[in-house]
Amino acid sequence: MSSKSKGINTVCTHVGELVDKQYKGAVSPLYMSTSYAFDDVDVKRYPRYFNTPNQEGLCKKIAALEHAEAALIFGSGMAAVSTALMAFLHAGDHVVLQQTLYGGTYNLVTEEFAKFGIEYSFTEGWEPKDFETQIKDNTKVIYMETPSNPLLTITDLVGVASIAKKHGIITMIDNTFASPVNQNPIEFGVDVVIHSATKYMGGHSDICAGAVASSQKNMDKIFHLAKNFGGSLSDYTVWLLERSIKTMGLRVRAQNENAMAMAYYLNNHDDIAAVYYPGLPTHKDHELAKKQMKGFGGMLSFELKPNIDASLFQKSLRLIKSSMSLAGVESTVLSPTQTSHALMSAEIRSKQGIKDGLIRFSVGIEEVEDLIEDIEYAIIKVKEYISIPSEN
Numbered sequence: 001m002s003s004k005s006k007g008i009n010t011v012c013t014h015v016g017e018l019v020d021k022q023y024k025g026a027v028s029p030l031y032m033s034t035s036y037a038f039d040d041v042d043v044k045r046y047p048r049y050f051n052t053p054n055q056e057g058l059c060k061k062i063a064a065l066e067h068a069e070a071a072l073i074f075g076s077g078m079a080a081v082s083t084a085l086m087a088f089l090h091a092g093d094h095v096v097l098q099q100t101l102y103g104g105t106y107n108l109v110t111e112e113f114a115k116f117g118i119e120y121s122f123t124e125g126w127e128p129k130d131f132e133t134q135i136k137d138n139t140k141v142i143y144m145e146t147p148s149n150p151l152l153t154i155t156d157l158v159g160v161a162s163i164a165k166k167h168g169i170i171t172m173i174d175n176t177f178a179s180p181v182n183q184n185p186i187e188f189g190v191d192v193v194i195h196s197a198t199k200y201m202g203g204h205s206d207i208c209a210g211a212v213a214s215s216q217k218n219m220d221k222i223f224h225l226a227k228n229f230g231g232s233l234s235d236y237t238v239w240l241l242e243r244s245i246k247t248m249g250l251r252v253r254a255q256n257e258n259a260m261a262m263a264y265y266l267n268n269h270d271d272i273a274a275v276y277y278p279g280l281p282t283h284k285d286h287e288l289a290k291k292q293m294k295g296f297g298g299m300l301s302f303e304l305k306p307n308i309d310a311s312l313f314q315k316s317l318r319l320i321k322s323s324m325s326l327a328g329v330e331s332t333v334l335s336p337t338q339t340s341h342a343l344m345s346a347e348i349r350s351k352q353g354i355k356d357g358l359i360r361f362s363v364g365i366e367e368v369e370d371l372i373e374d375i376e377y378a379i380i381k382v383k384e385y386i387s388i389p390s391e392n
């Protein structure tokens with residue numbers, strides 16, 4: 001089925017599906033073969049060449065979701081990030097990266113790039129000018145992440161993409177937090193879109209995968225490196241991911257709605273000092289988010305007042321689990337200072353606005369009333385704990 005002018009849920013459900021001509025089954029047949037007989041057409045199918053029937057089908061779906069000419073699926077989000085970056089960076093080149101990056105991407109850059117002779121700079125802020133001031137003669141790539149983790153800052157896609165075009169630089173974005181349901185960066189001039197499919201595409205916390213979407217020309221370049229790096233995804237997981245994406249539009253829209261409701265609830269709560277959610281009119285980048293996002297996403301962060309201990313609060317939740325991962329149908333929370341940003345110095349954290357009471361909240365599809373009840377209960381528990389004098 002062609003993706004032209006089809007709505008998101010139709011694309012999620014149908015684009016790229018394999019037809020079961022033999023039995024007329026409802027879902028794509030799964031081809032587990034790692035070996036395919038040659039025929040007259042010169043297609044050498046092999047999983048690490050990213051061209052088994054199931055891989056090709058899912059790549060079409062992901063390309064359609066991101067309004068891209070082509071896409072590739074990888075064994076993890078980091079396989080997608082590393083392959084995309086390294087495809088455009090050679091020894092002596094320079095890359096500009098947004099200051100707040102996913103931890104794994106930050107580690108890739110700071111731990112590995114020097115040994116390949118690749119230079120890098122991080123921006124000071126999120127404005128297009130913050131990217132422009134870091135550009136050097138040898139800058140080949142600008143790398144963004146919006147909404148960012150954990151404070152949900154928004155980067156101006158059109159602003160950064162047009163600066164990059166002026167300098168002949170490729171732009172890349174990690175679009176994981178938004179998902180293709182809420183943000184399609186290619187529409188705003190960004191060149192390469194990357195996803196950790198472990199998150200909203202998978203959506204059930206049971207798949208590890210990654211994806212890259214771009215023009216055919218860029219994807220040819222990325223493919224060339226990808227087959228050498230070897231980060232392809234097993235066909236069984238490809239098939240599971242295709243199934244998961246069928247409900248991505250439904251899931252993510254439900255998560256958008258729940259996150260908006262939770263943001264308003266938390267924003268009016270006496271024990272919460274601040275809420276970071278691009279859907280709130282009080283968010284500093286709300287207007288920009290409205291321009292470039294179709295929905296504001298299922299991720300938000302909030303800051304507990306100093307009298308509510310963050311780890312005690314998390315332990316007192318009964319329905320919402322503490323977890324490193326995000327974007328599943330189940331709600332999860334984590335404390336960035338204790339987990340994702342624990343290795344950062346307190347000074348850098350405070351410079352970035354990440355306080356000890358900050359809680360990152362990945363809002364699931366549960367009923368909002370139940371999520372609210374869970375948070376109310378946890379806050380009461382923490383207060384009780386504080387007010388009970390120790391018995392011994």
Ligand SMILES: *Cc1c(COP(=O)(O)O)cnc(C)c1O
Pocket residue numbers: 076077078079081102104149174176177195196197198199208209210
């Ligand atoms: C999880 C994540 C990644 C890395 O994905 P993996 O599938 O864990 O390799 C990259 N970027 C963002 C924003 C993520 O949340």
